[in-house]
Amino acid sequence: MGFPIRRPRFPPLAWRNVIHGGRRSLAALSGAAFALTMVLLQLGFLEAVEITAVNNFDQLDFDVILLSSRYEQFYAPGFLPMERLRQAAGLDSVLATTPLYASFGLWRCPPYPLDSAAGDGETESQTGALGRWLAGSRLRRPLQRRELFVLGFDLDNSPFRSPLREIIDEYRPQLRLTDRVLLNSLSHPDFGWDLRHRFHDWELGKTAVEVVGGFPMMRGFAADSTVICSDENFVKLCEYGSRETINFGLLKVLPDAVGATIARLKSMLPPDVLVYSRAGILKRESDHWVNQTSTGKLFAFGVLVAVVVAAVVVHQVLSNDVREHLPEYATLKAMGYSTARLTGVVVAQSLIYMVLSFAASVVIAAVVYRITAALAGVPMRMTAENLARTLLLAVVVGAATGLLTAYKLRYAEPADLF
Amino acid sequence: MAFGNKVPLAWRNLTESKPRLFASVAGAAFAVTLMFMENGFRNALLDSMVNVIERLDGEMVLVSPTLYTLAAPYSFPLQRLVQAGDFPEIESTSPVYVVTRTGFWRRPDTGEQVRACVIGYPPEDDALDIPELKENRDLWSRPDTAMADLESREDQFGAFEPGMTSEISGRRIEIAGTFSLGINVQTNGNIVMSDRNMMKVFPELDGPSLMDRKVTVGVLQVRPGADLDRLRAGLRAALPPDVRVLTKDQFITQEREFWDKVAPVGTVFLIGVVMGFIVGAMICHQVLHADISDRLSEFATLKAMGYSNAKLLRVVLMQAFYLALLGYGAGLLVSVFLFDWVHRATSLPMDLSRNNPLAILALTMVMCLGSGALAARSLVSVDPAQLFA
Numbered sequence: 001m002g003f004p005i006r007r008p009r010f011p012p013l014a015w016r017n018v019i020h021g022g023r024r025s026l027a028a029l030s031g032a033a034f035a036l037t038m039v040l041l042q043l044g045f046l047e048a049v050e051i052t053a054v055n056n057f058d059q060l061d062f063d064v065i066l067l068s069s070r071y072e073q074f075y076a077p078g079f080l081p082m083e084r085l086r087q088a089a090g091l092d093s094v095l096a097t098t099p100l101y102a103s104f105g106l107w108r109c110p111p112y113p114l115d116s117a118a119g120d121g122e123t124e125s126q127t128g129a130l131g132r133w134l135a136g137s138r139l140r141r142p143l144q145r146r147e148l149f150v151l152g153f154d155l156d157n158s159p160f161r162s163p164l165r166e167i168i169d170e171y172r173p174q175l176r177l178t179d180r181v182l183l184n185s186l187s188h189p190d191f192g193w194d195l196r197h198r199f200h201d202w203e204l205g206k207t208a209v210e211v212v213g214g215f216p217m218m219r220g221f222a223a224d225s226t227v228i229c230s231d232e233n234f235v236k237l238c239e240y241g242s243r244e245t246i247n248f249g250l251l252k253v254l255p256d257a258v259g260a261t262i263a264r265l266k267s268m269l270p271p272d273v274l275v276y277s278r279a280g281i282l283k284r285e286s287d288h289w290v291n292q293t294s295t296g297k298l299f300a301f302g303v304l305v306a307v308v309v310a311a312v313v314v315h316q317v318l319s320n321d322v323r324e325h326l327p328e329y330a331t332l333k334a335m336g337y338s339t340a341r342l343t344g345v346v347v348a349q350s351l352i353y354m355v356l357s358f359a360a361s362v363v364i365a366a367v368v369y370r371i372t373a374a375l376a377g378v379p380m381r382m383t384a385e386n387l388a389r390t391l392l393l394a395v396v397v398g399a400a401t402g403l404l405t406a407y408k409l410r411y412a413e414p415a416d417l418f
Numbered sequence: 419m420a421f422g423n424k425v426p427l428a429w430r431n432l433t434e435s436k437p438r439l440f441a442s443v444a445g446a447a448f449a450v451t452l453m454f455m456e457n458g459f460r461n462a463l464l465d466s467m468v469n470v471i472e473r474l475d476g477e478m479v480l481v482s483p484t485l486y487t488l489a490a491p492y493s494f495p496l497q498r499l500v501q502a503g504d505f506p507e508i509e510s511t512s513p514v515y516v517v518t519r520t521g522f523w524r525r526p527d528t529g530e531q532v533r534a535c536v537i538g539y540p541p542e543d544d545a546l547d548i549p550e551l552k553e554n555r556d557l558w559s560r561p562d563t564a565m566a567d568l569e570s571r572e573d574q575f576g577a578f579e580p581g582m583t584s585e586i587s588g589r590r591i592e593i594a595g596t597f598s599l600g601i602n603v604q605t606n607g608n609i610v611m612s613d614r615n616m617m618k619v620f621p622e623l624d625g626p627s628l629m630d631r632k633v634t635v636g637v638l639q640v641r642p643g644a645d646l647d648r649l650r651a652g653l654r655a656a657l658p659p660d661v662r663v664l665t666k667d668q669f670i671t672q673e674r675e676f677w678d679k680v681a682p683v684g685t686v687f688l689i690g691v692v693m694g695f696i697v698g699a700m701i702c703h704q705v706l707h708a709d710i711s712d713r714l715s716e717f718a719t720l721k722a723m724g725y726s727n728a729k730l731l732r733v734v735l736m737q738a739f740y741l742a743l744l745g746y747g748a749g750l751l752v753s754v755f756l757f758d759w760v761h762r763a764t765s766l767p768m769d770l771s772r773n774n775p776l777a778i779l780a781l782t783m784v785m786c787l788g789s790g791a792l793a794a795r796s797l798v799s800v801d802p803a804q805l806f807a
Contacts, residue, residue: 031704034697038452041693045686070522070531078531104519106484106492132679147490190680221682292574294466294603295683297764298459302690305455305756312448313701316441320708368693376685 014348017325018356028317029357035306035313036361036390041368042302043386048378049296052220053289054282055379059217060100061161063258064088064265065281066249067274073288075149075222077102077247084273085249088265093257098159099246101152101231103238104223108203110192111143132189133375141190148184148191148225150204152234159250167215168228174212175230179237185214187225188377204237218379221295249273307393314357314394315401318350322405329409343406350402354394362387428736431713432744438709445705446745447752449698450782454753455760456694457773460687462766466602467677468670469767470537471635473599474514475547477646478653479669480636480661487676489604491516493623493632498661500629502636502653507644512543515616515623516634518605523566524585525576532574535605536564536586538616538623545637550597551610557594559612568596569765570607586611589619601765603683635669636661695781702745703789706738710793718800730797738790739783746782750775 011019018025056074066088068078082099089097132139153159155175158168167182174180181204187193192202193214202209204227217226235243253261258277265275276284290296322329329342337345362382369380433439470488480499484492496513503511514537521536539545541555551558551565558565564586566578583592586609599608617624623632640649646665653663664672678684710717717730754770761768 027704027707031700034700038693038697042690045690048686070533072533076519076533104490144486145484146486188680219682224680292571292606294463294601294606294764294766298463298687298760298766301760301763302456302459305452309448309452309697312444313697313704316445316701317704319441320704324708324711368689372686372689375689376682378682378686 012345012348014345014352017345017349018352025321025353028321028353029360031317032310032314032353032357032394033360033364035310036357036394037364037368038306039303039310039390039393040361040365040382040386041372042299042306043389044365044369044372044380044382046290046296046299046303047383047386048380049221049289049299050286051379051381052218052222053286055218055220057278057282057285059161059164060159060248060250061165061252062159062250063253063255063278064094064251064261065276065278066251066265066269067276067281068247069272069274071274073222073285074102075104079245079247080249080273082244082246084269085246085251087269088249088251091261091264091268093254093261093264094251095254096157096252098154098157098250099231099243100159100248100250101150101234101238101240101243102247103150103234103240104147105150105204105227105238106145107148107191107225107227108201109141109144109146109190110195110199110201112138112141112195114195114199130375139189144190145203146190146224148187148227149223150181150234150238151226151228152231152238153228155230164215164217164228167213171213175233179207179209179233180212181209181227181229181233181237182213182215183211184217184219184226186216186219188219191225205239207237209237219377221289221378224377310393311397314354314397315404318353318398318401319405321349321353322346322402322409326409333409339406339410342409343403346406346409347399347402350398350405351395354398358391358394361390428733429740431709431733432737432740442705442709442741443744443748445701446741446782446786447748449701449785450746450749450778451752451756452694453691453698453778453781454749454770454773455756456687456690457778458753458757458760458768458770460684460691461773462760462764462768463603463683463687464674464677465767465769465772466600467604468673469600469602470516470535470546470608471666471670471673473546473548474635474637474666474669475544475639476512476637476666477640478638478650478663478665480638480653480657480663481634481669483659483662485634485662487673488516488634489518491518491634493634494636494661495625495629496631496633497629498657499633499636501657502638502663505649505653505656507641507649509639509641510543511639512539512545512637513613513631513633514539514545514635514637515613515620515632517616517620517623520587520620520622521609522585522587523575523607523609525574526582526584527576532607533605534570534575534586534607534609536609536611536616536620538611538613539637540613543637546599546610548597548599550595554595558610560592560594562590562615562618563592563594564609564611564615565595565597566593567599567601567608567610569598569600571601571765575607587619591615591619600767603677695785698782699785699789702738702741702786703792705741706734706786706790707793707796709737710734710796714796714800717797721797721800727798731791731794734790734794734797735787738786741790742779742782742786745786746779749782 066084068080070078085097085099088094155172183193185193196211202211231243262275373380482492482494499511499513517536521534522531523534524531541559544552578593578596580595625631650663757768757770
């Protein structure tokens with residue numbers, strides 16, 4: 001049989017159905033749009049976990065990395081001896097090596113207002129997320145100590161990539177002095193970046209330090225703030241004893257020798273180190289955060305729940321709409337439209353709904369993403385993959401619902417109309 | 419009043435067509451499930467963070483003033499706990515040592531080292547209210563033994579079996595037995611050992627003298643009948659400022675508040691809850707709106723028969739009420755299974771009863787009645803004459 005070859009009318013019937021629906025179409029659209037927004041939002045949460053997982057390594061310049069055999073994730077890296085880095089440097093294919101020191105340290109967070117008495121935390125604020133965001137750094141809080149992540153590195157052999165590299169170049173002379181640090185300018189407001197010009201009694205661990213400047217580094221689910229300093233200062237501030245115990249060994253390797261170098265290092269070094277390529281550690285890190293932590297698992301379940309709910313809602317919305325138009329379809333059938341042609345109209349109409357809902361959901365999600373990023377301080381990024389996944393879901397459910405309801409149309413007897 | 423006979427009309431509207439009823443209830447049930455799940459995720463996160471604190475067997479605790487979450491355990495000297503024990507209102511005290519960053523379990527089958535939360539206290543103190551730990555006190559009092567949490571993530575820790583030996587942070591340890599505690603967002607496995615074993619594995623907790631040992635939480639058991647507020651004030655006045663005195667409830671609140679309000683995870687899940695409610699409300703509106711527009715001609719007939727707008731509205735609201743009840747029931751049933759599934763998949767505490775089922779019922783009502791009222795707007799403008807247009 002097939003479709004009769006006839007010049008399609010413009011605009012097509014399916015489109016006019018949607019437009020004619022008016023308010024009713026709008027209700028259907030908004031229902032589906034919010035359901036899809038939920039999917040985009042949950043995908044965004046999961047994406048945020050991945051972004052924060054690899055962000056730290058993105059700031060570092062290396063081809064191959066040496067890690068402790070106790071390495072769990074960036075914020076729990078374990079220790080390895082500097083000797084391993086020297087051993088690695090002996091290989092011909094290794095161009096350069098540099099250590100990175102990393103540890104949690106206790107930061108003295110300024111109170112707000114600055115002149116408020118040093119409470120013992122009894123006056124802790126009961127403000128919720130929205131209130132905290134509105135108040136920002138002006139949230140009333142007592143003097144408190146909170147942990148942040150401290151990174152120490154060799155000033156003359158900086159492991160960072162641009163833009164951190166340039167910032168460190170700028171501050172290098174000051175960072176050489178004892179107890180000078182750079183504070184993350186994207187820190188949680190409690191850490192006092194905004195108060196840096198008026199507050200000077202910073203302490204890291206048991207030592208008074210001076211904040212000489214700032215650098216931008218995304219904060220994640222594990223640390224609310226970061227401080228960077230020279231290796232010499234790090235060893236002192238974090239009580240490492242000496243520079244001989246490191247947390248990361250970063251290697252620059254000849255471009256075409258990465259695989260061979262990793263194989264050599266693995267056979268050469270004792271089992272107290274792990275050796276990863278750049279791609280390898282990025283993969284391990286995002287696997288850890290997404291699949292091995294409860295946070296990642298909960299977000300994954302969130303995506304699953306949202307997808308199921310969205311599929312049900314979209315199906316509901318579309319089948320409602322078709323049912324409302326049943327008499328019209330029966331009329332069309334009486335007029336001689338074939339079932340195939342009607343199916344085409346119904347499926348086309350479903351798809352138009354889905355594409356419009358998807359477009360609306362992208363707009364709504366863009367707003368909710370911004371709200372989340374502002375309130376929670378996690379990076380919310382709408383990636384092409386997630387957009388494609390959501391669109392695919394919308395189209396598949398749309399088409400399936402269209403076909404399913406069209407199947408029911410086969411039994412729409414024109415006589416039923418009356 | 420003829421209220422009684424409106425009930426059947428609304429009910430019959432809802433149940434007239436079985437497939438339709440099924441679709442409507444399914445819609446509302448999914449909205450309810452969505453709210454339960456988002457709420458459940460958030461509570462699972464917060465409940466899991468206080469899993470250890472909730473099991474501390476005492477009414478009051480001493481902690482370091484620095485300690486803002488147990489995930490970053492700061493300590494105070496044992497001396498303070500001994501001083502607190504001199505108070506007549508205090509029946510007994512127990513030091514609890516917690517290590518979250520430097521405790522590594524060496525998996526015997528793969529040799530991999532996995533970070534665990536290690537908790538230590540004198541076994542005879544029963545500081546943690548966990549039956550398996552109390553019953554097997556003699557087993558794990560022996561040197562170089564430990565108890566392992568069965569709810570630790572098996573894919574990382576492997577299976578724990580009594581009698582197996584491996585290493586904790588480089589020291590040979592025999593697993594004396596197992597218990598059930600549960601993991602959280604910060605730790606994927608728990609180990610409990612005696613204070614003596616703890617000092618051997620983590621000598622950094624030991625001090626120059628016994629009184630300098632670095633205690634993370636000092637658990638105070640208060641004599642029945644003592645006034646907690648007065649005791650707390652007395653302890654605060656008597657002890658130096660290097661410890662904080664909290665009731666157990668305050669300690670739980672402090673920990674939950676940190677993860678709920680300061681750490682980003684809590685906020686993210688809160689946004690999930692809010693979005694879940696919005697989507698749920700949209701679904702209910704959709705269901706009721708579709709139903710009303712389908713029956714517009716019947717409603718117009720009723721109006722022609724002399725039903726006032728208020729009466730029609732009442733019919734719609736009753737229908738929304740029934741939908742809310744049915745949807746809630748079905749959603750609750752689905753959620754029971756889903757909660758169990760997520761609990762088994764994540765080992766996180768997914769406890770339906772802690773998710774304010776009544777609050778969610780109230781929200782469902784608000785959602786359905788609100789969207790019913792909104793959908794009923796079209797009834798006000800319905801003109802009986804339209805029937806024959």
